[in-house]
Amino acid sequence: MRILITNDDGINAPGLEVLHAIATEIAGAGGEVWTVAPAFEQSGVGHCISYVHPTMIAELAPRRFAAEGSPADCVLAGVYDVLRDSPPDLVLSGVNRGNNAAENVLYSGTIGGAMEAALQGLPAIALSQYYGPGNLALDNGFEAARVHGAGVIRKLLDSGHWDEDDYRVFYNVNFPPLPAAGVRGTRVTTQGFRRETRFGVEPHLAPNGRRFLWIKGGRQDIPTEPGSDAHANLDGYISVTPMRADLTAHDRLDALRAALE
Numbered sequence: 001m002r003i004l005i006t007n008d009d010g011i012n013a014p015g016l017e018v019l020h021a022i023a024t025e026i027a028g029a030g031g032e033v034w035t036v037a038p039a040f041e042q043s044g045v046g047h048c049i050s051y052v053h054p055t056m057i058a059e060l061a062p063r064r065f066a067a068e069g070s071p072a073d074c075v076l077a078g079v080y081d082v083l084r085d086s087p088p089d090l091v092l093s094g095v096n097r098g099n100n101a102a103e104n105v106l107y108s109g110t111i112g113g114a115m116e117a118a119l120q121g122l123p124a125i126a127l128s129q130y131y132g133p134g135n136l137a138l139d140n141g142f143e144a145a146r147v148h149g150a151g152v153i154r155k156l157l158d159s160g161h162w163d164e165d166d167y168r169v170f171y172n173v174n175f176p177p178l179p180a181a182g183v184r185g186t187r188v189t190t191q192g193f194r195r196e197t198r199f200g201v202e203p204h205l206a207p208n209g210r211r212f213l214w215i216k217g218g219r220q221d222i223p224t225e226p227g228s229d230a231h232a233n234l235d236g237y238i239s240v241t242p243m244r245a246d247l248t249a250h251d252r253l254d255a256l257r258a259a260l261e
Contacts, residue, residue: 001026001027001028001031001032001089001090002027002031002032002034002083002086002087002088002089002090003023003026003027003031003032003033003034003088003089003090003091003092004034004035004036004075004078004079004083004088004090004091004092004117005019005020005023005033005034005035005036005037005091005092005093006035006036006037006038006071006074006075006078006091006092006093006113007019007037007038007071007093007094007095007096007109007110007113008038008041008042008043008044008045008070008071008093008096008108008109008110008112008113009041009042009043009096009097010037010038010039010040010041010042011035011037011038011039011060011064011066013037013041013097014097014142015094015095015096015097015129015142015145016035016037016094016095018095018142018145018146018149019092019094019095019127019149020033020035021146022092022095022127022145022146022149022150022153023092025150026090026150026153026154026157032063033063034063034064034065034078034082034083034088035063035064035065036057036065036066036067036074036075036077036078036082037065037066037067037071037074038066038067038068038069038070038071038073038074038109039056039058039066039067039068040068042069042070042071042109043108043109044107044108044109044215045070045071045109045112046106046107046108046109046111046112047072047111047112047115047116047245048070048072048109048112049069049070049072049073049076049116050069050070050073055067055068055069055073055077056068057077057081057082065077065078065082070109070112070113071093071109071110071112071113071116072109072112072113072115072116074113075091075093075113075116075117075120076116076120078091079117079120079122087122088122089122089123090122090123090124090125090157091113091114091117091122091123091124091125092114092124092125092126092127092153093110093111093113093114093117093124093125093126093127094110094126094127094128094129094145095127095128095129095142095145095149095175096108096110096126096127096128096129097129097131097141097142098128098129098130098131098220099128099129099130099131099174099177099220099230099233100126100128100172100174101128101130101172101174101191101192101224101228101229101230101233101239102191102192102193102194102224102228102229102230103193103194103198105172105191105243107199108126108128110126110127110128111126111172111243113126114126114170114171114172115170115243115245117170118167118168118169118170118244118245119167119168119245121164121168123157123162123170124170124171125153125156125170125171125172125173126170126171126172126173127145127149127173127174127175128145128172128173128174128175129141129142129144129145129174129175129177130174130175130176130177130220130233130234131177131220132177132220132221132234133177134176134177134178134179134182135177135178135179136177138179143179143180144175144176144177144178144179144180144182144183144238145175146180147180147183148175148180148183148238149173149175152173152186152238152240153173155186156171156173156240160242161242165244167244167245167246168244169242169243169244170242170243170244171240171241171242171243172191172229172239172240172241172242172243173238173239173240173241174229174230174233174238174239174241175233175238176232176233176234176235176236176237176238177233177234178236182236183236183237183238184235184236184237185237185238186237186238186239186240187232187237187238187239187240188239188240188241188242189227189228189229189231189232189239189240189241190225190227190228190229190241191228191229191241191243192224192225192228192229192230192231193224193225193228194218194219194220194222194223194224194230195222196222197218197219197222198218199215199216199217199218200215200216200218201213201214201215201216202214202216221234223235229241
């Protein structure tokens with residue numbers, strides 16, 4: 001199996017090393033793991049592409065490339081440049097440092113990389129490691145992802161739904177904020193919503209008197225509804241959420257047709 005990996009934390013992020021180890025295990029003795037990852041951190045860029053300026057790409061080592069762009073740019077570079085003569089069988093994005101559950105999904109470059117792969121007609125999985133009191137003090141905060149990651153991916157490859165629809169399914173996997181031994185299992189979930197917490201801004205004055213705004217995230221320890229991703233993660237489970245890039249609110253179509261047509 002030929003696997004392309006990327007992330008949004010950057011080419012030197014420890015989570016990418018974890019993903020490379022997972023991907024190597026999945027690819028097997030005769031497989032290949034290719035890395036095309038952002039040269040610099042790209043957290044929060046979502047599904048951004050560098051449409052109005054070129055992206056520099058550099059080979060750092062065999063099968064290891066850094067691109068000055070977003071995770072979606074890196075997937076495009078991997079598919080149409082680095083692996084143009086032999087496309088990947090699977091694209092993995094992550095392992096992100098921090099969860100990409102609930103509303104974080106909409107901002108995540110990790111999700112953006114997997115989404116772009118799905119739009120290119122490739123099987124894709126995003127992987128993220130929730131952080132909290134249960135794993136912050138560990139020598140390896142990614143322990144749950146490292147130990148359980150390959151198993152989850154194998155189950156998805158064997159039993160997941162891999163359609164060829166226009167907006168094909170990709171998967172969002174979040175590992176709970178626990179040591180590997182504390183993980184209680186896997187739950188298939190919906191995307192949740194954290195109530196009473198949102199992104200915002202925090203203003204600061206620079207020494208020269210200019211005013212700047214820092215984007216500030218909300219609390220991550222607030223559970224979502226039962227059956228959804230962050231609820232499962234905070235309850236000790238790995239969450240697996242099937243996703244599509246189609247943003248249509250299908251549940252509102254009939255009512256809107258009745259009102260407008």
